Amino acid sequence: MKIILEKVVPGKEESKIMDKAAGHFIKKLNAELKNAKAILGGSVAKNTFLKGDYDIDIFVQFEKEKYKNKDISVILHTKLKKVFKSAAKISGLHKLHGSRDYFQIRQDPFTFEVIPILKIAKAGEAENITDISPLHTEWVKQHNRLTDEIRLTKAFCKANRLYGAESYIRGFSGYSLEILTIAHNSFESLIKAASRWKSGTRIDVKKHGVKKLNQSKISPLILIDPVQPDRNAAAALSEKKFNEFVNLAKEFLHNPSPNFFEYTKFDLERIKSASILRIIPLSGKEDIVGAKLIKCMEYIHRKLKEEGYEVTEHDWNWDNKEAYFWYFVKNKNLSLEKKHYGPPIKEKKHSDEFMKIYSKFPIKDDGSRVYVELKRRHTNINEFLKHLVEKDSYIREKVKEIKVL
Helix, strand or coil: CHHHHHHHCCCHHHHHHHHHHHHHHHHHHHCCCCCEEEEEEHHHHHCCCCCCCCEEEEEEEEEHHHHCCCCHHHHHHHHHHHHCCCCCCEEEEEEECCCCCEEEEEECCEEEEEEEEEECCCHHHCCCHHHHHHHHHHHHHCCHHHHHHHHHHHHHHHHCCCECCCCCCCCECHHHHHHHHHHHCCHHHHHHHHCCCCCCEEECCCCCCCCCCCHHHCCCEEEECCCCCCCECCCCCCHHHHHHHHHHHHHHHHCCCHHHHCCCCCCHHHHCCCEEEEEEECCCCHHHHHHHHHHHHHHHHHHHHHHCCCEEEEEEEECCCCEEEEEEECCCECCCEEEEEEEECCCHHHHHHHHHHCCCCCCEECCCEEEEEEECCCCEHHHHHHHHHHHCHHHHHHEEEEEEC
16 A cells, blocks of 8 residues: 555645645635635645645635625625736636535636635534535544545545546545545455445444434435534435445455556547447536536437347546547347337227327237337447437537547
């Protein structure tokens, strides 16, 4: 692990640079704030950020009694435009949409995310999930002896595309990985435990129990937030990402290697036997564009299954410029005819309507449903995909360009 730690733990000089940049930004902003205060948050405040990661979270705490009925995003936006209107090397101030709008400022090489929150003393006072973030920071900081173990967990997940709770990723948030590492006392202990996880695994560091848990936020991993007992900190985690993490844990235990911590660039050659689509996304906010892409990928997957292709694996890659979808299938060529099913035989009225519509075709049944055999327009998967992406309006609405390779 020593070799890996050298690659993921920032050196003293890098940490100093981060602290200096954050301190300068906060000082500049606080000079303009009244009844509010900018503070350092996120992985930099917790000292769990990775080497080479220059994203810095700044929380602006507004006094709750004074601002609870006001739009603090609008107020903060006005202040930021004033403070940074002529700052050197700033490429822009961008508003991002979330449960409460927040802001991004790029100042090479740093990216500052500035989040407006209400100042609270305990989770129950929160008006918005982001209000609780400083409490998350304080809880993680209580376990500062595990900062490097947390870094190993984060690096492992980033390298294997499991990091990020955004709707188009549905992986692990940074905070959820911090909780998991702390709960198991080390990266290796977490990996050993994860190799035995089953869907529905529950982890409750503070022994809060599940009585208060919001049942609408159930996911394959139930990770009770130590600060907020009614919250599943892993609610965004998909079954797919959960299973990938479990399988990777098993593989790592079988053959530990630094390769598990190295991000592999996307390579078309590795998937050349699949059916591949190249996509130019629509312009817009990353989370919205990403959500449209993943919906499009899953829509095409459903269409392939409906047509009769047996998809064994499908996935995607997006580098914020272009995206690729790929689908591995058992057979790239189908028969000339396909079964088109109607309603169940017992639904006589609907069955009769189906038979009337297809009266020119021999009507058959499989004992439960009626069907007809229709000629396919395309029997080859790539020909089918070309027709689909050219004619389907749903797909055309989700992307700027799409092409079968």
